[in-house]
Structure formats: C-alpha cells, structure tokens
Amino acid sequence: MKHLFYVYRFIGTSLFWFFFGVIGLIYGFLLLPLVYLVIRRPERRQVIARDMIRGAFVMFVWVARTMRLIRCDITGMEHWDPQRSQLLLANHLTLIDVVILLSLFPQVDCVVKAAVTRNPVLRVSAGTANYISNRAPDELLDFCVGRLDSGSSLLLFPQGTRAIRGEPLAFKLGAAEIALRANATIVPIALDCNPQMLAKRVPWYRIPPSQPHFRISLLPPVAADSLVPEGTDSRRARHELNAALEGLIGAELARREAENRSPLQS
Amino acid sequence: MDKDELYGQLKGILIDQFELEESSITPDANLYDELELDSIDAVDLLVQLKNITGKKISPDDFKDVRTINDVINALTAL
Numbered sequence: 001m002k003h004l005f006y007v008y009r010f011i012g013t014s015l016f017w018f019f020f021g022v023i024g025l026i027y028g029f030l031l032l033p034l035v036y037l038v039i040r041r042p043e044r045r046q047v048i049a050r051d052m053i054r055g056a057f058v059m060f061v062w063v064a065r066t067m068r069l070i071r072c073d074i075t076g077m078e079h080w081d082p083q084r085s086q087l088l089l090a091n092h093l094t095l096i097d098v099v100i101l102l103s104l105f106p107q108v109d110c111v112v113k114a115a116v117t118r119n120p121v122l123r124v125s126a127g128t129a130n131y132i133s134n135r136a137p138d139e140l141l142d143f144c145v146g147r148l149d150s151g152s153s154l155l156l157f158p159q160g161t162r163a164i165r166g167e168p169l170a171f172k173l174g175a176a177e178i179a180l181r182a183n184a185t186i187v188p189i190a191l192d193c194n195p196q197m198l199a200k201r202v203p204w205y206r207i208p209p210s211q212p213h214f215r216i217s218l219l220p221p222v223a224a225d226s227l228v229p230e231g232t233d234s235r236r237a238r239h240e241l242n243a244a245l246e247g248l249i250g251a252e253l254a255r256r257e258a259e260n261r262s263p264l265q266s
Numbered sequence: 267m268d269k270d271e272l273y274g275q276l277k278g279i280l281i282d283q284f285e286l287e288e289s290s291i292t293p294d295a296n297l298y299d300e301l302e303l304d305s306i307d308a309v310d311l312l313v314q315l316k317n318i319t320g321k322k323i324s325p326d327d328f329k330d331v332r333t334i335n336d337v338i339n340a341l342t343a344l
Binding site for chain 2 (some may be wrong): 235
C-alpha cells in the first residue's frame, strides 16, 4: 500500500510540475505581458499582477493538497495584518514554501533573484508585479526599507538560500538591518517541511519517501527595536536582532519537533 | 587619485563612519577578523568608496578583498 502511494505520488508530482510549468508559461508569455501592455498605471498594474500571481499560487497549493502530494497546516494567520506594513521573515527549506507563503499574503512584496530578472520573460512578469530585484546589495537594502516605509508588507528569507532541515538557523544580517532601518514590525514565521522536498541540488523527480508535511506557524508580531537593548550601536544592534530572530524561529521549530516525537501526540 | 591619497581617505572613513581606532588601521589589517566589519559594513563601505572615487564598483570586484591593502589595490585596478 505504501509502495503504491509512492508510485501515485511520483506520477502525481510529475503531473503537478507539468501543470505548474504550463501555467507558468501562460502567465509569463501571455497574461502578465498582457497586463503590462493594457494597464497603463504602474500602481494599478502591480496590484493586478500580484493578485493574479497569488491566484495561481493559491491554485497550486490547492491542487497539491487535494492530490495529497503535500499536507499543509498553517497556524497564527491572525498575526498577519493586511492593513499594516509588516516584515514577514521565514526560514527557507524548499521551493514550495515560496509558493505557499505568497498564496497566503495578498499584495505582499518579495525579493526576486537577479538571475530571474535577467531572464527576459521572467523580467516582464516580475517587473509587472514590481517585485524587488536582488541586483546590488546596497540598492537592495534601500529598496526593501523604502517599500516598508511606504506601507507595503515584505516577505524575506533571511537565510538567503534554501537550508537543510534540522540544521541550526544561520540568518544573514541583511534582514535584521532592513528591519532596524525601517523600524519594522516583524512577523517571524517558523516553517517546517517533513520530509524535506526540493532542497538545494535535489532534482524534482527525486520525491521524498513519504508525503511532505508542511507546518507553518506565524508568531506574534514584534517591533524590531524591542528585541534590541536601548542605546545599542547599529552594528551590535543588527547582530543582536539577528540572534533574537534565529532564537524565536529556532525555538518554535524545536518545540514542534519535540511535539512530533511525543507519543501523546496523535 | 594615488594609493597614498586613497589610503588616507579610506582611513578617514573607517575612523569617522565606522568608529574604528586610528591605531588599529594598518595596511595589512584584516577588515573582517581584525577590524570586525560585518557584511552590512562591507556594503556601506562600498557605497562610501563609490562616492569618493566616483567609479562604479561591483561587489564582485571586492569578493577577494580581505585587508585594507586589498581595498586599495582593488580600487586602483578599476
């Protein structure tokens, strides 16, 4: 039975990626360029493009869950406030976490790899949605702070790249620095995917031994400067904030892991 | 701008903006280990250097930079 489910998941996953690719092509070559051409005002264009991208991501998550390719539990959504500017900081395990997170937060800003914005098709897509391109590090900091200051919410993965499940979190300083410069309200997000799928250097067709279970917890919002003692100089402050954030998300992941092992847990 | 001038300017920035002790700044001082600059400082320093040299500097030019001398050499090589 377990073997049969594995075979089903392999076929299902293949079909899913085919579907993902087809929708991606339709968006990249047709729908988003159309929005780019038809809608004149960039602000309006951005809103529509982001709604459309989120719509596709909501659909992908729904399909993957309905096909039982993944399980997905999300807690703490009450901490997301669409009326306010929040900095959403999540740990990063798989390419799918981006899809799930972007499906949850309407109109959220995010940073797109410079490699993506160098690809002509993806550039139009990312440009129409006005996502931030990760080109030069100094501009990136200013851009992210600017977006937060202007009232947008921003999703960042402070690890900067996909990490290996179970290893201690090592956040880059950029996210903490952005949080401090913008005096942002941070919503830490602890994200687990067990077993890990689509990790770095793992091809899509090597599917995990059992159905990946996503558990995403939004933690209560915290003001960036409340995690740093008053009067700390700016260099110390970003290191302190960074350690505090690693601690918050790390503790939540550890708590979940302990819960997993407990025989009392169903 | 010659190397000595650059060195003087760089020293000034490190003392004024990064609050380093003048005595700690030597040509062979390692920016990260000895002067304890972090990745954000490195980005800020790059911005300052762009301003004083008026040149476009890409982070790739500074990938292998470790010491103050490396900074000067990287800048003059541009």
